[in-house]
Structure formats: structure tokens, C-alpha cells
Amino acid sequence: MTNLIIIARKEIQEGLRNRWVLAMTLLLAALALTLSFLGSAPTGNVGVGRLDVVIVSLSSLTIFLIPLIALLISHDAIVGESERGTLLLLLSYPVSRPQVIFGKFLGHIAILAFATLTGYGVAAAVLVATGAVIGAESWSSYLVMIGSSVLLGAVFIAIGYLVSTLVSERGTAAGIAIGIWLALVLIYDMTLLGILVAMQGQALPAGLLDLLLVLNPTDVYRLLNLSSGGASALSGMGGVAANSALDARTLVLALVLWTVGPLVLATLAFSRRER
Amino acid sequence: MTATVTLAEACKQYGRVNAVQDVSLTLHAGETVALVGHNGAGKTTLIKLMLGLIRPTAGAVRVLGGDPARGSASARRRLGYLPESVSFHLALTGRETLAFYARLKRVGPKQADALFERVGLAPAAVDRPVHTYSKGMRQRLGLAQALLGEPRVLFLDEPTSGLDPALRRHFYDLIEELRAGGATVLLSSHALSELEGRTDRIVVLDSGTRVADGTLDDLRREARLPVRVQVRFTDGKGQAHRSFAGRDWTRTGAGSYETRVDAGDKIALLQAVTQAPDAIADLAIAEPTLDDLYVHFLGRAEAGR
Numbered sequence: 001m002t003n004l005i006i007i008a009r010k011e012i013q014e015g016l017r018n019r020w021v022l023a024m025t026l027l028l029a030a031l032a033l034t035l036s037f038l039g040s041a042p043t044g045n046v047g048v049g050r051l052d053v054v055i056v057s058l059s060s061l062t063i064f065l066i067p068l069i070a071l072l073i074s075h076d077a078i079v080g081e082s083e084r085g086t087l088l089l090l091l092s093y094p095v096s097r098p099q100v101i102f103g104k105f106l107g108h109i110a111i112l113a114f115a116t117l118t119g120y121g122v123a124a125a126v127l128v129a130t131g132a133v134i135g136a137e138s139w140s141s142y143l144v145m146i147g148s149s150v151l152l153g154a155v156f157i158a159i160g161y162l163v164s165t166l167v168s169e170r171g172t173a174a175g176i177a178i179g180i181w182l183a184l185v186l187i188y189d190m191t192l193l194g195i196l197v198a199m200q201g202q203a204l205p206a207g208l209l210d211l212l213l214v215l216n217p218t219d220v221y222r223l224l225n226l227s228s229g230g231a232s233a234l235s236g237m238g239g240v241a242a243n244s245a246l247d248a249r250t251l252v253l254a255l256v257l258w259t260v261g262p263l264v265l266a267t268l269a270f271s272r273r274e275r
Numbered sequence: 276m277t278a279t280v281t282l283a284e285a286c287k288q289y290g291r292v293n294a295v296q297d298v299s300l301t302l303h304a305g306e307t308v309a310l311v312g313h314n315g316a317g318k319t320t321l322i323k324l325m326l327g328l329i330r331p332t333a334g335a336v337r338v339l340g341g342d343p344a345r346g347s348a349s350a351r352r353r354l355g356y357l358p359e360s361v362s363f364h365l366a367l368t369g370r371e372t373l374a375f376y377a378r379l380k381r382v383g384p385k386q387a388d389a390l391f392e393r394v395g396l397a398p399a400a401v402d403r404p405v406h407t408y409s410k411g412m413r414q415r416l417g418l419a420q421a422l423l424g425e426p427r428v429l430f431l432d433e434p435t436s437g438l439d440p441a442l443r444r445h446f447y448d449l450i451e452e453l454r455a456g457g458a459t460v461l462l463s464s465h466a467l468s469e470l471e472g473r474t475d476r477i478v479v480l481d482s483g484t485r486v487a488d489g490t491l492d493d494l495r496r497e498a499r500l501p502v503r504v505q506v507r508f509t510d511g512k513g514q515a516h517r518s519f520a521g522r523d524w525t526r527t528g529a530g531s532y533e534t535r536v537d538a539g540d541k542i543a544l545l546q547a548v549t550q551a552p553d554a555i556a557d558l559a560i561a562e563p564t565l566d567d568l569y570v571h572f573l574g575r576a577e578a579g580r
Contacts, residue, residue, distance in 0.1 A: 017366035017367060092354065
């Protein structure tokens with residue numbers, strides 16, 4: 001346990017020093033603030049809370065941004081250290097390889113959680129400061145969004161580690177990471193949409209659609225945030241969610257599995273790696 | 276003497292390449308051993324085997340009584356390692372870097388800080404980020420981390436390459452201190468000449484096999500390299516010089532001739548040469564250098580293949 005914390009602490013220290021933490025926090029805060037003010041324009045008084053509008057726009061953006069940031073910090077966690085030569089020295093110390101992976105994970109998650117919580121928290125605080133009235137249900141949806149954003153980040157950090165332990169060059173890791181990002185964030189949904197259109201209104205069996213959604217962590221996140229409370233009315237995800245057997249608990253579980261799976265595989269791959 | 280590191284017919288293959296082949300080696304407490312060989316001779320692979328970073332394809336490796344690849348934490352705490360061209364996380368300062376490694380070895384911050392002075396890293400440099408460090412400063416920081424926790428066994432991979440002579444001497448002084456304290460020090464080098472008087476034993480490695488193991492004198496004796504005797508005659512001309520004192524001489528310059536003689540026949544030859552002192556203007560004897568020795572062992576292995 002101590003080793004995990006020592007390694008996590010060093011990751012955080014480095015993140016602070018090379019201004020990763022600062023850049024991420026500012027980026028997320030700037031986007032959240034922009035959206036919360038742009039987003040308030042079209043609502044007027046339609047009975048939807050201002051925070052709900054922010055949730056819809058912000059979570060749509062999170063789907064693109066958080067996986068990208070997570071892959072950016074994780075894809076060279078192992079292969080980068082291996083190439084720079086620091087990994088060799090680290091592994092000669094009394095630390096196990098799983099401890100290296102999980103320690104780094106702890107550190108990177110802490111960085112991501114801090115940036116998300118601060119960035120999105122500032123947006124909510126500013127909304128409150130400008131006098132918006134926000135209901136309790138909206139608040140809980142907002143908290144769910146922040147929590148699931150961090151969880152989505154965890155998924156992609158774990159995927160990044162898996163890539164990082166499997167390849168032998170940083171460039172390859174970066175290429176694969178971008179490929180994964182494109183595939184899961186853009187191509188998967190487009191393909192799914194294409195299939196639904198091609199079927200010309202014939203509904204897919206509900207179970208199959210659920211499965212296809214769960215197989216992509218970004219869809220799990222989308223379903224979790226856009227299908228409940230005030231957000232469902234705004235986003236159109238409500239229609240999908242109504243036919244789905246997936247409840248919030250299952251969706252969170254899916255995200256957790258999407259984190260644990262790649263993380264365990266990364267640990268196994270790392271233990272076999274000889275460099 | 277207690278054995279701290281034992282290799283028994285250790286092999287390591289990468290694909291079809293034999294990086295280390297049937298190497299048997301025992302290192303003892305209080306011993307400084309140099310691992311010598313070309314770049315790519317398998318020195319680093321051998322050190323990685325002893326550190327347990329890679330597993331032997333065949334054979335056995337034992338360090339401080341355990342299998343290093345299984346990585347018992349208590350044994351690892353007593354190992355120090357300085358990788359070849361060591362690198363650190365560039366954004367952190369020297370102090371932060373050493374503190375990180377000290378925590379992993381469960382060494383207190385005070386003990387860690389004391390090492391800066393021991394390796395001669397200036398206090399002004401300690402709190403600067405590592406990316407501002409020169410090669411020598413990095414190497415000092417690298418040695419400081421290797422010395423954490425008073426290691427019983429130290430693996431130093433090319434510790435002096437690229438260092439200036441003053442720093443190099445400081446390095447060897449530190450190594451001598453450690454050895455005197457009962458540590459096993461294994462250092463790899465591709466320069467045999469700088470090891471004279473610094474090590475108890477030399478292990479020569481070529482293409483992954485051990486081609487020689489012993490003290491410098493052992494190696495010299497085993498190699499039986501000829502001594503070169505050079506003579507400059509007062510009378511520069513004359514065919515007689517080529518067979519002077521009953522030996523074959525080769526002309527190396529105006530009136531200068533050279534011959535090679537086995538170490539055992541050296542005195543006899545000198546006696547014969549100095550029979551007629553007037554005929555000789557100058558006489559020089561060149562003992563085989565360490566570089567000659569190095570070429571001899573690595574050349575012999577070449578011929579054996």
C-alpha cells in the first residue's frame with residue numbers, strides 16, 4: 001500500500017511541476033463556464049433548470065474531451081518511462097510491477113478528479129452566484145455527471161496503460177491511443193446510427209442494443225447522464241433509455257468493469273514485458 | 276568469503292539471439308569486480324539478470340540468497356543499481372528525485388540528504404530541476420540513489436563513461452570505500468585501461484560468453500603476451516641488425532629495430548643485447564598494455580568461433 005502512495009505522489013508531483021494539472025483544470029473550467037453561459041441563452045423560461053442545460057452540453061463535451069485527456073496522460077505511462085530509461089531503475093527497486101501500474105493509476109486519477117471537480121465545480125458556483133435557482137434533483141444529476149466523468153476518465157486511463165504496456169515505442173502508443181479515441185468516441189456511434197437508419201425503423205431487439213451500448217464506455221456515460229431527470233427531455237437520449245433495461249447501477253458497474261478489465265490486462269502484460 | 280551473487284550456467288536468449296551464454300560467476304562480499312567487454316557483449320544483460328529485471332532462459336541466478344526475479348523486497352533494499360547513462364524524471368529537483376527513491380527503499384530523508392555531500396553534488400544544484408543538470412551531475416545523482424540504504428551489492432553499469440578525470444577518480448574512491456565496508460561492487464566498463472589498481476578481479480565478456488576471469492596479473496600470465504623490445508643502433512645501416520643477438524628484428528625507423536619476446540626470455544635477450552653497449556644508442560622495453568590484453572582476449576574469442 002505504501003508503495004502505491006509513494007508512486008502516486010510522484011505522479012502528482014510531476015503533474016503539478018510540468019503544469020499538466022493546471023492546464024487541464026483551466027481547460028475544463030473554461031469550457032464549463034462558456035457552456036453554462038451560452039447554454040443559458042436558449043432556455044428562457046421553459047421550465048428546465050439552467051443546470052440541466054449545462055449538464056446536457058457539458059456531458060456531451062466531456063465524452064470527447066475526458067477520454068482524450070485521459071489517453072494523453074496515460075498512453076506513455078509505461079512505454080515512455082521505458083524509452084526515457086527511468087523504468088529500468090524503478091523496477092530495480094523493491095516495488096512490484098502491479099504496484100507501479102496501480103500507483104500510477106491512483107496518481108493520474110487524482111489529477112483528473114481534481115481537474116474535473118474544480119473545473120466543473122467553478123461553473124456550478126458561478127451559476128449559483130449569478131442567481132440561478134437550482135433544484136435538488138439537478139444538483140444530484142450534476143454530481144452524478146462529475147462522478148461519472150471521473151469514472152470515464154478512469155476507463156480511458158486504464159485503456160491507455162494497456163496500450164502503453166503492449167507496445168515498444170511511444171509513437172506507436174500515441175497512434176493506437178488516437179485510434180481508440182476515434183473508434184470509441186466517433187466511429188462506433190456513427191456505425192450504430194447507420195445500422196439503425198439502414199434498418200428503416202425496424203427496432204433492434206432491446207437486449208442487443210443494450211449490449212452494443214454497454215460495449216462502448218462512452219455510450220454508457222452518455223446513457224447515464226442524458227437519460228435521467230431534466231436532461232432526458234433535452235437530449236433525446238430519453239427515447240433510447242425508455243426502451244433500455246439498463247439502470248444507473250448497471251451503467252456504473254459497466255464503467256467500473258471497463259476500468260478494472262484493461263487495468264488487470266495491463267498488469268498482466270507489464271509482468272510479462274522484458275524491458 | 277561470503278558469496279553474495281552466484282550465476283550458474285546462466286543463459287538469456289532474445290528471440291534467436293544469445294545475449295548471455297552459459298555464464299557462471301560468483302561474486303563475494305568485499306570484492307570489486309569489473310565486467311569488461313565490447314558494447315553489446317552482454318554486460319548490461321548480465322546485470323539485468325542479477326537484478327531480476329529479466330529471467331534467465333536457462334541456468335540459475337541467486338543474489339543475497341534469493342532468486343532476484345522473484346523480487347523479495349528485503350533483498351532488493353540491499354541492492355544498489357546505477358544504469359548505463361542514467362536518466363531521471365526531468366521536472367523534479369535532485370532532492371525530490373532522491374526522496375522518491377529513498378521512500379521506495381524506506382530510507383529516511385536525513386540519510387538520503389547526507390548522500391548529496393558524499394557524492395559531491397553541490398547544495399545549490401540539489402534544489403534545481405534535473406533537466407538543468409550536466410552529465411556529471413546526473414551521474415552523481417545516479418550514484419547517490421544507488422547508495423541509498425547501504426547496499427550489500429552494487430551494480431554500476433558503465434559508471435565512468437563520459438566523466439572528466441577528476442570525477443572519475445572521485446568515483447573510484449567512493450567505490451573503494453564501499454568495498455572496504457564489505458559491499459560487493461560489480462562495475463562494467465569497456466575501457467580496461469582505467470581499471471588498473473581499481474578492481475580485485477576482471478571478468479571479460481565477449482558475445483555473451485565469459486572468456487576470462489581473474490586478477491589483472493592472472494590475465495597477463497594467461498595471455499602470455501610478448502614483450503616488445505626496441506633498439507636504436509649507433510650505426511644506422513647494416514643487414515646484420517636484422518638478425519642481431521640471434522633474433523628476427525623488424526626495422527621501424529632509421530637505425531631502429533623491434534622484436535617481440537616472451538616474458539620468460541626477456542632477461543636473456545636483454546643480456547644478449549647489452550653485450551656490446553657501444554653499438555646501441557637507445558633501448559626501450561614495452562610491456563603489454565591493458566589494451567593489448569583486451570584485444571588479445573577478445574581477438575582469441577573471435578578466432579575460436
